Amino acid sequence: MSGPEPPALAYRQTPETRRRLAERRMMILKATRELIAEVGFRGVRSRLVAEKAGISEGTIYRYFPTMTALYAEVFRTAALRELAASVEAADRPGPHGERLAAAVQVHVERALRRPRLAHALLAEPVSPEIEAVRLDCRHRFHLLFSEILQDGIAAGEFIPFDTELAAACITGALDEAIIWPFAKVADDARDKPVLVDFMVGFCMAGLDRFRTAGAGGLRRPA
Amino acid sequence: MSGPEPPALAYRQTPETRRRLAERRMMILKATRELIAEVGFRGVRSRLVAEKAGISEGTIYRYFPTMTALYAEVFRTAALRELAASVEAADRPGPHGERLAAAVQVHVERALRRPRLAHALLAEPVSPEIEAVRLDCRHRFHLLFSEILQDGIAAGEFIPFDTELAAACITGALDEAIIWPFAKVADDARDKPVLVDFMVGFCMAGLDRFRTAGAGGLRRPA
Numbered sequence: 001m002s003g004p005e006p007p008a009l010a011y012r013q014t015p016e017t018r019r020r021l022a023e024r025r026m027m028i029l030k031a032t033r034e035l036i037a038e039v040g041f042r043g044v045r046s047r048l049v050a051e052k053a054g055i056s057e058g059t060i061y062r063y064f065p066t067m068t069a070l071y072a073e074v075f076r077t078a079a080l081r082e083l084a085a086s087v088e089a090a091d092r093p094g095p096h097g098e099r100l101a102a103a104v105q106v107h108v109e110r111a112l113r114r115p116r117l118a119h120a121l122l123a124e125p126v127s128p129e130i131e132a133v134r135l136d137c138r139h140r141f142h143l144l145f146s147e148i149l150q151d152g153i154a155a156g157e158f159i160p161f162d163t164e165l166a167a168a169c170i171t172g173a174l175d176e177a178i179i180w181p182f183a184k185v186a187d188d189a190r191d192k193p194v195l196v197d198f199m200v201g202f203c204m205a206g207l208d209r210f211r212t213a214g215a216g217g218l219r220r221p222a
Numbered sequence: 223m224s225g226p227e228p229p230a231l232a233y234r235q236t237p238e239t240r241r242r243l244a245e246r247r248m249m250i251l252k253a254t255r256e257l258i259a260e261v262g263f264r265g266v267r268s269r270l271v272a273e274k275a276g277i278s279e280g281t282i283y284r285y286f287p288t289m290t291a292l293y294a295e296v297f298r299t300a301a302l303r304e305l306a307a308s309v310e311a312a313d314r315p316g317p318h319g320e321r322l323a324a325a326v327q328v329h330v331e332r333a334l335r336r337p338r339l340a341h342a343l344l345a346e347p348v349s350p351e352i353e354a355v356r357l358d359c360r361h362r363f364h365l366l367f368s369e370i371l372q373d374g375i376a377a378g379e380f381i382p383f384d385t386e387l388a389a390a391c392i393t394g395a396l397d398e399a400i401i402w403p404f405a406k407v408a409d410d411a412r413d414k415p416v417l418v419d420f421m422v423g424f425c426m427a428g429l430d431r432f433r434t435a436g437a438g439g440l441r442r443p444a
Contacts, residue, residue, distance in 0.1 A: 125347075125348075125349075125350055125353045126347075127347075128347055131347045138402075139402075142402070161420075162416075162417075162420060165399055165417065165420055165421075166420075166424070168395075168398045168399040168402045169395040169396075169398065169399045169420075169421065169424045169425075170395070171398055171402075172394040172395045172396070172397055172398020172399060172402075173390075173391040173392070173394045173395040173398075173428070174391075174394070175394055175398070176390045176391065176393055176394020176395075176397070176398075177387055177390040177391045177394060180360075180361075180364070180390045180393075180394075194384075195384075195387065198383075198384060198387055198388075198391075199387075199391065201428070201431060202388070202391045202428035203391075203428070205427045205428045205429075205430060205431060206395070206423070206424035206425070206427045206428050207427075208427055208430075209423060209427060
C-alpha cells in the first residue's frame with residue numbers, strides 16, 4: 001500500500017487529493033482489465049488485482065463497493081474504448097459504405113489483437129449487472145452501424161432498407177466470428193489479415209443488394 | 223398428482239412402468255418449455271411447472287435432481303429440435319447454396335414464430351451448466367452450415383474458403399438479428415417474411431464472392 005487513502009469525508013478533498021484518488025482508481029481499472037485480458041473474468045481475484053496495482057485488497061473496496069461494480073466499470077470503459085475506436089475510424093469523408101467498412105475493420109482488428117479480452121467482453125458468462133452493461137455497449141455498436149447506413153441512404157448511396165436489422169446482422173456476425181472458434185486457439189494460429197478481410201467482406205456483401213446503381217460493391221476475390 | 227410414482231429400485235420396473243415414467247418425464251419437459259416460451263427462463267418456478275404438468279412439485283425432483291438439470295434438458299431438447307428442422311430443410315437435392323439458404327430460412331422462421339423461446343435459448347443469461355449446453359448446440363449449427371458449404375466447395379459450386387469462419391458469421395448474424403431488437407417488441411410488430419428474407423439474403427450475399435462462375439448469386443431487390 002502506498003500514498004494516502006481516500007479520506008472518509010468528501011469536503012476535505014483538495015484538488016491534489018482528488019487527482020491522486022482519480023489516478024488510483026484508474027490504476028485499479030487498468031490492473032483489472034489487464035488481468036481479464038490474461039486470464040478472463042473467471043480467473044480474476046481481488047488479491048490478484050491488488051498485487052498488480054500495487055495496493056492492498058482493502059483499498060480496492062474504497063473505490064468500488066463490490067468486485068462486481070469494479071468489473072462492470074472495467075467492462076464499460078473497455079467497451080466504450082472499442083466503440084470510440086470504431087467511431088474515429090468511421091469519421092472520414094467519402095462513401096458511407098467505406099466509412100462502415102472502416103468501423104467494422106477497426107473493431108475486428110482490435111478484437112483479434114487481444115482475443116481473450118474480446119472473449120471476456122463479448123461472450124464470457126457474467127452476472128446480470130454486467131450483462132446489462134454488455135447489452136448497452138452492444139446496442140451502441142448497433143446504433144453506430146445503423147446511423148452510418150442511414151446517412152448512406154440519405155446520401156443516395158443505398159436504397160432504403162432496415163438499417164437496424166442490418167446493424168444487428170453485422171454486429172452478430174462479427175462478434176460470433178471473433179469469439180468462435182478463435183477464443184480457443186492460439187493468438188497466431190490463423191492469418192489475422194485474412195480473418196479481418198473475410199469478416200469485413202462478409203458484412204459489406206450483405207449490403208451490396210441495397211447499393212444504388214454505380215455505388216459499387218465488393219469485388220470477387222482473385 | 224396422478225398415477226404411480228417411479229419406484230425407488232429400477233429392477234422393479236416393468237415395460238409398462240418404464241413407458242409411464244418416460245411419458246411423465248416428457249410432460250415435465252413440455253410444461254417447462256411452454257413456460258419458458260411464455261415468460262422466459264427467469265420467470266419459471268418449480269410450482270408453475272408442477273401446475274402446468276398437473277403433478278406435485280416433489281414429483282419433478284424424482285425425474286430431475288435440480289431445476290438446473292431440468293432447464294439444461296429442456297434447453298438441449300429444444301435446441302436439438304431446431305437443429306433437426308434445419309437439417310431436414312437442407313436435406314434436398316440441388317445446389318448447396320440453396321440447401322444452406324433453406325436451412326437458414328427454417329431456423330429464422332421458427333425462431334420468429336416463438337421469439338421469447340428463441341430469446342431464452344439464444345440470449346437469456348443462464349448458469350454455466352446451461353451455457354455449456356447452449357455453446358454445444360450453437361457449435362452443432364456451425365458444423366451444419368460449415369458442412370453444407372464444404373459440400374458446395376467439393377461440388378465446385380464455391381471456390382475454397384474458410385467455411386468454419388463463414389458458419390460463425392452466419393450463426394452470429396442470425397442469432398443477433400433474431401434476438402435484437404425483436405425480443406423487446408410485440409410478435410407481430412414487423413412483417414416477418416420481410417425479416418426472414420432480409421436475414422437469409424444477408425447471409426447468402428456474404429458467400430456470393432466465393433461462388434464459381436455461373437453458380438449464381440442473390441439478385442438485387444427490385
